[in-house]
Amino acid sequence: MATVVLKANRDQRVTSGYLWVFAGEIARIEGPVEDGGVVDVRTYRGGWIGRGFINRNSALTVRLVTFGHEAIDEAFFRRRLQDALAYRQRVVGTQSAVRGVYGEADGLPALIVDRYGPRVVVQTLALAMDLRKRMLVELLTDLLHPDAIYERNDAPVRRLEGLPLQSGWLQGDADPVVEIEEERARFLVDVARGQKTGFFLDQRENRLAAAALCEGATVLDAFCYTGAFAVHAALAGAASVMGIESSDEAAAMARRHATLNGVEDRYTVTVANAFDELRRLQSVHARFDVIILDPPPFARGKETVDRALAGYKEINLRALKLLRPGGVLITCSCSHHVGEALLLDVVAAAAVDAQRTVRLIESRGQSRDHPVHLAMPETRYLTCLILEARGRST
Numbered sequence: 001m002a003t004v005v006l007k008a009n010r011d012q013r014v015t016s017g018y019l020w021v022f023a024g025e026i027a028r029i030e031g032p033v034e035d036g037g038v039v040d041v042r043t044y045r046g047g048w049i050g051r052g053f054i055n056r057n058s059a060l061t062v063r064l065v066t067f068g069h070e071a072i073d074e075a076f077f078r079r080r081l082q083d084a085l086a087y088r089q090r091v092v093g094t095q096s097a098v099r100g101v102y103g104e105a106d107g108l109p110a111l112i113v114d115r116y117g118p119r120v121v122v123q124t125l126a127l128a129m130d131l132r133k134r135m136l137v138e139l140l141t142d143l144l145h146p147d148a149i150y151e152r153n154d155a156p157v158r159r160l161e162g163l164p165l166q167s168g169w170l171q172g173d174a175d176p177v178v179e180i181e182e183e184r185a186r187f188l189v190d191v192a193r194g195q196k197t198g199f200f201l202d203q204r205e206n207r208l209a210a211a212a213l214c215e216g217a218t219v220l221d222a223f224c225y226t227g228a229f230a231v232h233a234a235l236a237g238a239a240s241v242m243g244i245e246s247s248d249e250a251a252a253m254a255r256r257h258a259t260l261n262g263v264e265d266r267y268t269v270t271v272a273n274a275f276d277e278l279r280r281l282q283s284v285h286a287r288f289d290v291i292i293l294d295p296p297p298f299a300r301g302k303e304t305v306d307r308a309l310a311g312y313k314e315i316n317l318r319a320l321k322l323l324r325p326g327g328v329l330i331t332c333s334c335s336h337h338v339g340e341a342l343l344l345d346v347v348a349a350a351a352v353d354a355q356r357t358v359r360l361i362e363s364r365g366q367s368r369d370h371p372v373h374l375a376m377p378e379t380r381y382l383t384c385l386i387l388e389a390r391g392r393s394t
Contacts (some may be wrong), residue, residue: 001040002033004054004062008044014064015049017375019104021062029056036127038072053109053128057162063109063126077132078139080107085143091368096181097189099201099369100144105379106371113140114197116189119178120146121197122170123153127161137170148172150191152198167192183208184235186260187228188253200228202366203294203332206384209364210292210330211236213386217289220244220281220322222274222315227254227267229292229330234263238290243269244277275311278318290328291319297335305337312338312346320354323389328361336381343383357390 006014010025027044035056041049041064051072052064065072084106088098101113103125110126120140124130130153137149149171158165176192182204191198207229215237221230224243234241241263245251251269258264270277274295293315298308312333319329333343340363351358365372366382373379 001038002029002031002054003040003042004029005042005046006044006049011043011047011049014041015043019052019064019109019373019376020060021052021064023056023059023061026061029054036131053126055127055161058127058160060126060160063104063128065107065109074135074139077108077135078143081113081139081143084108084113087371088369091371095204095369097199097201097204099367102370102379104376105373111136112197114199114201115144115146116178116180116191116198118147119174119191120144120149121152121191122149123151123155123197125153125155125157125161127163130158130161130163133170141171146172148174150176152191152196182228183232184261185228185231185257187226187231187257188260190253193249195225200225200294202334202370202382203228203384204367204369206330206332206364206367207232209362209384209386210290213328213330214238214241214290217328218287219290219292220288220319221292221294222278222319223293223295224254224269225250225294227257227269229294230254230267231257231261231263233290233292234258234267235261238266241267242288243267244272244274245269246271246273275314275318278315278322282318282321286322287324288322288327289324290330291323293319293329293331294334295332297333298338300335300337302337305342308335308338309342309346312343313350316347317350317353320350320356320358320389323356325389325391327389329358329387329389330384331387332382332384334382336378338383339380340383340385343385347385347387351389354389355392357392359388359390360385361388362386 005027007027039054050064050067052062084101097116112123114121154165189198211232214233219233219238219241221243230241254269258267298311364384
Protein backbone atom coordinates (compact mmCIF):
# COMPACT_ATOMS: atom_id res chain seq x y z
CA MET A 1 0.00 0.00 0.00
CA ALA A 2 1.30 3.46 -0.88
CA THR A 3 2.14 5.95 1.85
CA VAL A 4 1.48 9.68 1.73
CA VAL A 5 4.07 11.59 3.76
CA LEU A 6 3.11 15.06 4.91
CA LYS A 7 5.42 18.04 4.93
CA ALA A 8 7.15 18.96 8.17
CA ASN A 9 4.87 20.93 10.49
CA ARG A 10 1.85 20.42 8.18
CA ASP A 11 0.22 17.62 10.15
CA GLN A 12 -1.37 19.59 13.01
CA ARG A 13 -4.86 19.65 11.53
CA VAL A 14 -5.13 15.98 10.64
CA THR A 15 -3.58 14.82 13.91
CA SER A 16 -6.34 16.85 15.60
CA GLY A 17 -9.02 14.92 13.72
CA TYR A 18 -9.39 16.87 10.47
CA LEU A 19 -10.11 14.47 7.62
CA TRP A 20 -8.82 16.25 4.52
CA VAL A 21 -5.26 16.42 3.22
CA PHE A 22 -4.59 18.97 0.49
CA ALA A 23 -1.96 18.71 -2.22
CA GLY A 24 0.13 21.51 -0.73
CA GLU A 25 0.49 19.59 2.53
CA ILE A 26 2.09 16.52 0.93
CA ALA A 27 5.88 16.08 0.88
CA ARG A 28 5.96 12.88 -1.17
CA ILE A 29 4.16 9.65 -1.99
CA GLU A 30 6.03 6.41 -1.41
CA GLY A 31 5.15 3.29 -3.37
CA PRO A 32 2.81 2.61 -6.30
CA VAL A 33 -0.48 4.46 -6.05
CA GLU A 34 -3.79 4.25 -7.90
CA ASP A 35 -6.18 7.20 -7.80
CA GLY A 36 -9.31 6.23 -5.93
CA GLY A 37 -7.37 3.66 -3.94
CA VAL A 38 -6.41 3.43 -0.28
CA VAL A 39 -3.22 4.97 1.10
CA ASP A 40 -1.60 5.27 4.50
CA VAL A 41 -0.83 8.76 5.76
CA ARG A 42 2.17 9.53 7.95
CA THR A 43 3.94 12.55 9.40
CA TYR A 44 7.22 13.78 7.95
CA ARG A 45 9.05 11.85 10.67
CA GLY A 46 7.14 8.67 9.92
CA GLY A 47 4.51 8.80 12.64
CA TRP A 48 1.21 7.10 11.90
CA ILE A 49 -1.78 9.36 11.14
CA GLY A 50 -4.37 7.24 9.39
CA ARG A 51 -5.67 5.68 6.21
CA GLY A 52 -7.75 7.18 3.44
CA PHE A 53 -8.59 7.55 -0.24
CA ILE A 54 -6.34 9.36 -2.69
CA ASN A 55 -7.01 11.31 -5.87
CA ARG A 56 -3.92 13.09 -7.17
CA ASN A 57 -6.05 14.96 -9.71
CA SER A 58 -7.87 16.82 -6.93
CA ALA A 59 -6.56 19.63 -4.74
CA LEU A 60 -8.28 17.74 -1.91
CA THR A 61 -5.89 14.85 -2.41
CA VAL A 62 -6.55 12.50 0.50
CA ARG A 63 -9.79 11.91 2.40
CA LEU A 64 -9.07 10.10 5.66
CA VAL A 65 -11.51 7.37 6.67
CA THR A 66 -9.82 5.91 9.73
CA PHE A 67 -7.09 6.73 12.20
CA GLY A 68 -6.60 3.01 12.79
CA HIS A 69 -5.04 0.22 10.76
CA GLU A 70 -8.30 -1.49 9.72
CA ALA A 71 -8.84 -2.82 6.22
CA ILE A 72 -10.98 -0.60 3.97
CA ASP A 73 -13.02 -3.41 2.45
CA GLU A 74 -16.68 -4.31 1.97
CA ALA A 75 -17.03 -5.28 5.63
CA PHE A 76 -15.72 -1.83 6.59
CA PHE A 77 -18.37 -0.12 4.46
CA ARG A 78 -21.11 -2.34 5.84
CA ARG A 79 -20.12 -1.43 9.42
CA ARG A 80 -20.03 2.27 8.65
CA LEU A 81 -23.41 2.17 6.91
CA GLN A 82 -24.95 0.22 9.77
CA ASP A 83 -23.58 2.73 12.28
CA ALA A 84 -24.96 5.65 10.27
CA LEU A 85 -28.42 4.12 9.98
CA ALA A 86 -28.47 3.17 13.67
CA TYR A 87 -27.63 6.77 14.58
CA ARG A 88 -30.63 8.05 12.59
CA GLN A 89 -32.93 5.56 14.26
CA ARG A 90 -31.69 6.74 17.64
CA VAL A 91 -31.88 10.51 17.11
CA VAL A 92 -34.77 10.98 14.66
CA GLY A 93 -36.68 7.72 14.95
CA THR A 94 -38.83 6.41 12.14
CA GLN A 95 -39.26 9.16 9.56
CA SER A 96 -40.76 9.01 6.10
CA ALA A 97 -37.73 10.89 4.76
CA VAL A 98 -34.27 11.04 6.29
CA ARG A 99 -30.62 11.60 5.45
CA GLY A 100 -29.11 8.20 6.10
CA VAL A 101 -25.47 9.06 5.41
CA TYR A 102 -23.86 12.49 5.62
CA GLY A 103 -20.37 12.08 4.23
CA GLU A 104 -17.47 12.88 6.52
CA ALA A 105 -19.74 13.21 9.55
CA ASP A 106 -20.47 9.47 9.21
CA GLY A 107 -16.94 8.41 8.35
CA LEU A 108 -17.90 7.88 4.70
CA PRO A 109 -16.36 10.86 2.90
CA ALA A 110 -18.22 12.32 -0.08
CA LEU A 111 -21.10 9.84 0.24
CA ILE A 112 -24.67 11.09 0.63
CA VAL A 113 -27.59 8.70 1.11
CA ASP A 114 -31.14 10.03 1.44
CA ARG A 115 -34.26 7.93 1.89
CA TYR A 116 -37.64 9.14 0.65
CA GLY A 117 -40.22 6.55 1.61
CA PRO A 118 -39.44 3.43 -0.44
CA ARG A 119 -36.89 5.27 -2.59
CA VAL A 120 -33.17 5.86 -1.92
CA VAL A 121 -31.05 8.57 -3.51
CA VAL A 122 -27.25 8.47 -3.46
CA GLN A 123 -24.49 10.90 -4.32
CA THR A 124 -20.89 9.74 -4.74
CA LEU A 125 -19.06 13.06 -4.83
CA ALA A 126 -15.45 11.84 -4.89
CA LEU A 127 -13.57 9.38 -7.09
CA ALA A 128 -13.10 6.72 -4.41
CA MET A 129 -16.80 6.53 -3.61
CA ASP A 130 -17.74 6.61 -7.28
CA LEU A 131 -15.49 3.62 -7.99
CA ARG A 132 -17.25 1.72 -5.19
CA LYS A 133 -20.76 2.72 -6.27
CA ARG A 134 -21.90 -0.76 -7.28
CA MET A 135 -20.79 -2.23 -3.95
CA LEU A 136 -22.55 0.60 -2.09
CA VAL A 137 -25.78 -0.02 -4.01
CA GLU A 138 -25.67 -3.70 -3.08
CA LEU A 139 -25.07 -2.89 0.58
CA LEU A 140 -27.84 -0.28 0.67
CA THR A 141 -30.24 -2.69 -1.02
CA ASP A 142 -29.48 -5.27 1.66
CA LEU A 143 -29.75 -2.81 4.57
CA LEU A 144 -32.68 -0.61 3.46
CA HIS A 145 -34.69 -2.80 1.04
CA PRO A 146 -35.69 0.11 -1.24
CA ASP A 147 -37.86 -0.39 -4.28
CA ALA A 148 -35.34 1.63 -6.31
CA ILE A 149 -32.07 3.56 -5.92
CA TYR A 150 -31.41 6.75 -7.88
CA GLU A 151 -28.09 8.53 -8.30
CA ARG A 152 -28.04 12.34 -8.24
CA ASN A 153 -24.48 12.79 -9.33
CA ASP A 154 -25.19 16.08 -11.07
CA ALA A 155 -23.49 18.18 -8.36
CA PRO A 156 -20.79 20.42 -9.91
CA VAL A 157 -18.36 19.51 -7.10
CA ARG A 158 -17.78 16.20 -8.92
CA ARG A 159 -15.86 18.09 -11.61
CA LEU A 160 -13.18 18.88 -9.01
CA GLU A 161 -12.62 15.11 -8.82
CA GLY A 162 -12.49 14.68 -12.58
CA LEU A 163 -15.90 12.98 -12.56
CA PRO A 164 -18.77 13.47 -15.03
CA LEU A 165 -22.17 14.82 -14.01
CA GLN A 166 -24.84 12.15 -14.33
CA SER A 167 -28.15 10.98 -12.91
CA GLY A 168 -30.29 7.88 -13.28
CA TRP A 169 -31.53 4.68 -11.72
CA LEU A 170 -28.85 2.44 -10.24
CA GLN A 171 -31.23 -0.25 -9.07
CA GLY A 172 -34.86 -0.68 -10.06
CA ASP A 173 -36.94 1.75 -12.09
CA ALA A 174 -39.71 3.74 -10.43
CA ASP A 175 -41.65 6.98 -10.58
CA PRO A 176 -39.15 9.70 -9.64
CA VAL A 177 -41.89 11.55 -7.75
CA VAL A 178 -42.59 10.04 -4.33
CA GLU A 179 -44.87 11.25 -1.53
CA ILE A 180 -43.41 11.70 1.94
CA GLU A 181 -44.80 12.74 5.30
CA GLU A 182 -43.22 15.26 7.65
CA GLU A 183 -45.22 15.29 10.87
CA ARG A 184 -48.66 16.58 9.77
CA ALA A 185 -47.50 17.67 6.32
CA ARG A 186 -47.32 15.73 3.06
CA PHE A 187 -44.96 16.58 0.24
CA LEU A 188 -44.12 15.33 -3.24
CA VAL A 189 -40.40 14.82 -3.80
CA ASP A 190 -38.99 14.64 -7.31
CA VAL A 191 -35.72 12.77 -6.84
CA ALA A 192 -34.72 13.37 -10.46
CA ARG A 193 -35.34 17.12 -10.76
CA GLY A 194 -35.68 18.55 -7.25
CA GLN A 195 -32.99 20.60 -5.53
CA LYS A 196 -30.17 18.64 -3.88
CA THR A 197 -31.46 15.05 -3.82
CA GLY A 198 -35.08 16.20 -4.15
CA PHE A 199 -35.93 17.95 -0.87
CA PHE A 200 -34.33 20.09 1.85
CA LEU A 201 -34.16 17.48 4.58
CA ASP A 202 -31.74 19.64 6.56
CA GLN A 203 -34.50 22.15 7.40
CA ARG A 204 -37.05 19.66 8.78
CA GLU A 205 -36.67 20.58 12.45
CA ASN A 206 -36.43 24.29 11.64
CA ARG A 207 -39.72 24.10 9.73
CA LEU A 208 -41.40 22.66 12.81
CA ALA A 209 -39.83 25.29 15.08
CA ALA A 210 -41.00 28.07 12.77
CA ALA A 211 -44.52 26.65 12.48
CA ALA A 212 -44.91 26.70 16.25
CA LEU A 213 -44.82 30.52 16.08
CA CYS A 214 -47.35 30.91 13.26
CA GLU A 215 -50.77 30.28 14.81
CA GLY A 216 -53.11 33.11 13.80
CA ALA A 217 -50.28 34.96 12.03
CA THR A 218 -49.94 36.54 8.61
CA VAL A 219 -46.84 34.86 7.19
CA LEU A 220 -44.48 35.72 4.35
CA ASP A 221 -42.23 32.94 3.06
CA ALA A 222 -39.64 34.44 0.72
CA PHE A 223 -37.57 32.02 -1.39
CA CYS A 224 -40.33 29.48 -0.67
CA TYR A 225 -39.23 26.87 -3.26
CA THR A 226 -41.91 24.12 -3.10
CA GLY A 227 -43.54 25.55 0.02
CA ALA A 228 -42.37 23.32 2.87
CA PHE A 229 -42.02 26.12 5.45
CA ALA A 230 -45.28 27.67 4.24
CA VAL A 231 -47.32 24.47 4.38
CA HIS A 232 -46.17 23.80 7.94
CA ALA A 233 -47.08 27.37 8.89
CA ALA A 234 -50.56 26.99 7.41
CA LEU A 235 -51.11 23.63 9.09
CA ALA A 236 -50.09 25.23 12.39
CA GLY A 237 -52.96 27.70 12.05
CA ALA A 238 -51.53 30.71 10.22
CA ALA A 239 -54.27 33.09 9.12
CA SER A 240 -52.61 33.51 5.72
CA VAL A 241 -49.33 32.60 4.06
CA MET A 242 -47.77 34.31 1.05
CA GLY A 243 -44.92 32.60 -0.76
CA ILE A 244 -42.41 34.18 -3.13
CA GLU A 245 -40.63 31.91 -5.61
CA SER A 246 -38.67 32.78 -8.76
CA SER A 247 -39.15 29.40 -10.45
CA ASP A 248 -42.46 28.71 -12.20
CA GLU A 249 -41.93 24.97 -11.76
CA ALA A 250 -41.21 25.20 -8.03
CA ALA A 251 -44.15 27.58 -7.54
CA ALA A 252 -46.45 25.11 -9.28
CA MET A 253 -45.29 22.37 -6.92
CA ALA A 254 -45.84 24.69 -3.94
CA ARG A 255 -49.44 25.15 -5.06
CA ARG A 256 -49.82 21.37 -5.39
CA HIS A 257 -48.54 21.02 -1.84
CA ALA A 258 -51.08 23.56 -0.63
CA THR A 259 -53.88 21.50 -2.19
CA LEU A 260 -52.40 18.20 -1.00
CA ASN A 261 -52.45 19.52 2.58
CA GLY A 262 -55.83 21.24 2.36
CA VAL A 263 -54.49 24.76 2.96
CA GLU A 264 -54.96 26.24 -0.52
CA ASP A 265 -57.47 28.78 0.85
CA ARG A 266 -54.77 30.34 3.06
CA TYR A 267 -51.64 29.91 0.96
CA THR A 268 -50.84 31.87 -2.19
CA VAL A 269 -47.63 31.84 -4.23
CA THR A 270 -46.28 34.78 -6.22
CA VAL A 271 -43.72 34.10 -8.94
CA ALA A 272 -41.17 36.88 -8.61
CA ASN A 273 -37.62 37.74 -7.71
CA ALA A 274 -37.62 37.84 -3.91
CA PHE A 275 -35.43 40.95 -3.72
CA ASP A 276 -37.78 42.84 -6.04
CA GLU A 277 -40.93 41.57 -4.35
CA LEU A 278 -39.70 42.49 -0.87
CA ARG A 279 -39.11 46.04 -2.10
CA ARG A 280 -42.55 46.13 -3.74
CA LEU A 281 -44.26 44.92 -0.58
CA GLN A 282 -42.50 47.63 1.39
CA SER A 283 -43.64 50.26 -1.12
CA VAL A 284 -47.30 49.30 -0.61
CA HIS A 285 -46.87 49.25 3.20
CA ALA A 286 -47.58 45.53 3.56
CA ARG A 287 -47.14 44.11 7.05
CA PHE A 288 -46.61 40.58 8.35
CA ASP A 289 -46.42 38.85 11.72
CA VAL A 290 -43.88 36.23 10.63
CA ILE A 291 -41.34 36.38 7.80
CA ILE A 292 -39.25 33.40 6.69
CA LEU A 293 -36.05 33.94 4.69
CA ASP A 294 -34.47 30.73 3.42
CA PRO A 295 -32.48 31.83 0.37
CA PRO A 296 -30.12 29.72 -1.73
CA PRO A 297 -26.45 29.95 -0.73
CA PHE A 298 -25.19 33.43 -1.53
CA ALA A 299 -21.58 32.46 -0.64
CA ARG A 300 -20.28 29.35 -2.37
CA GLY A 301 -16.66 30.22 -1.54
CA LYS A 302 -14.56 32.58 0.53
CA GLU A 303 -14.12 34.91 -2.41
CA THR A 304 -17.86 35.65 -2.55
CA VAL A 305 -18.48 36.27 1.17
CA ASP A 306 -18.50 40.09 0.99
CA ARG A 307 -21.04 40.11 -1.82
CA ALA A 308 -23.08 37.49 -0.01
CA LEU A 309 -23.20 39.54 3.19
CA ALA A 310 -24.57 42.48 1.21
CA GLY A 311 -27.32 40.23 -0.13
CA TYR A 312 -28.17 38.86 3.30
CA LYS A 313 -28.30 42.37 4.74
CA GLU A 314 -30.61 43.55 1.96
CA ILE A 315 -33.22 40.84 2.46
CA ASN A 316 -33.09 41.04 6.25
CA LEU A 317 -33.43 44.83 6.16
CA ARG A 318 -36.50 44.55 3.92
CA ALA A 319 -37.98 41.86 6.13
CA LEU A 320 -37.49 43.89 9.31
CA LYS A 321 -39.27 46.84 7.70
CA LEU A 322 -42.19 44.58 6.76
CA LEU A 323 -42.65 43.06 10.22
CA ARG A 324 -45.20 44.34 12.67
CA PRO A 325 -43.86 45.25 16.14
CA GLY A 326 -43.33 42.00 18.00
CA GLY A 327 -43.13 40.10 14.73
CA VAL A 328 -40.91 37.07 14.18
CA LEU A 329 -38.10 36.81 11.63
CA ILE A 330 -36.79 33.37 10.72
CA THR A 331 -33.64 33.92 8.67
CA CYS A 332 -31.29 31.27 7.31
CA SER A 333 -27.89 30.84 5.71
CA CYS A 334 -27.05 27.53 4.06
CA SER A 335 -23.42 28.41 3.43
CA HIS A 336 -20.56 27.22 5.65
CA HIS A 337 -18.83 30.52 4.83
CA VAL A 338 -21.64 32.58 6.39
CA GLY A 339 -22.19 30.95 9.76
CA GLU A 340 -23.97 32.00 12.92
CA ALA A 341 -21.62 34.81 13.93
CA LEU A 342 -21.65 36.50 10.51
CA LEU A 343 -25.41 36.11 10.11
CA LEU A 344 -26.01 37.64 13.54
CA ASP A 345 -23.79 40.58 12.57
CA VAL A 346 -25.76 41.02 9.36
CA VAL A 347 -29.11 41.05 11.16
CA ALA A 348 -27.77 43.44 13.80
CA ALA A 349 -26.63 45.86 11.09
CA ALA A 350 -29.97 45.53 9.29
CA ALA A 351 -31.79 46.21 12.57
CA VAL A 352 -29.91 49.51 12.99
CA ASP A 353 -30.86 50.61 9.47
CA ALA A 354 -34.47 49.48 9.95
CA GLN A 355 -34.62 51.22 13.33
CA ARG A 356 -35.80 48.06 15.03
CA THR A 357 -34.81 46.41 18.28
CA VAL A 358 -34.21 42.72 17.59
CA ARG A 359 -33.98 39.93 20.13
CA LEU A 360 -32.65 36.45 19.41
CA ILE A 361 -35.18 33.81 20.38
CA GLU A 362 -33.20 30.81 19.19
CA SER A 363 -30.23 29.88 17.03
CA ARG A 364 -30.57 26.58 15.23
CA GLY A 365 -28.66 24.47 12.72
CA GLN A 366 -29.29 21.59 10.38
CA SER A 367 -31.53 18.68 11.36
CA ARG A 368 -30.09 15.94 13.53
CA ASP A 369 -29.75 13.54 10.62
CA HIS A 370 -27.04 15.95 9.38
CA PRO A 371 -24.65 15.65 12.37
CA VAL A 372 -21.71 18.02 12.72
CA HIS A 373 -18.22 16.53 12.95
CA LEU A 374 -16.49 18.84 15.44
CA ALA A 375 -13.10 18.49 13.76
CA MET A 376 -14.66 19.27 10.36
CA PRO A 377 -16.26 22.74 10.43
CA GLU A 378 -17.34 22.21 6.81
CA THR A 379 -19.98 19.76 8.03
CA ARG A 380 -21.77 22.62 9.80
CA TYR A 381 -23.21 24.73 7.02
CA LEU A 382 -26.78 25.67 7.98
CA THR A 383 -27.73 28.48 10.37
CA CYS A 384 -31.33 29.31 11.22
CA LEU A 385 -31.97 32.31 13.47
CA ILE A 386 -35.38 32.90 15.03
CA LEU A 387 -35.71 36.50 16.16
CA GLU A 388 -38.27 38.95 17.50
CA ALA A 389 -38.39 42.44 15.96
CA ARG A 390 -39.68 45.19 18.23
CA GLY A 391 -40.09 48.92 17.83
CA ARG A 392 -36.96 51.06 18.33
CA SER A 393 -38.29 52.42 21.64
CA THR A 394 -38.43 48.95 23.21
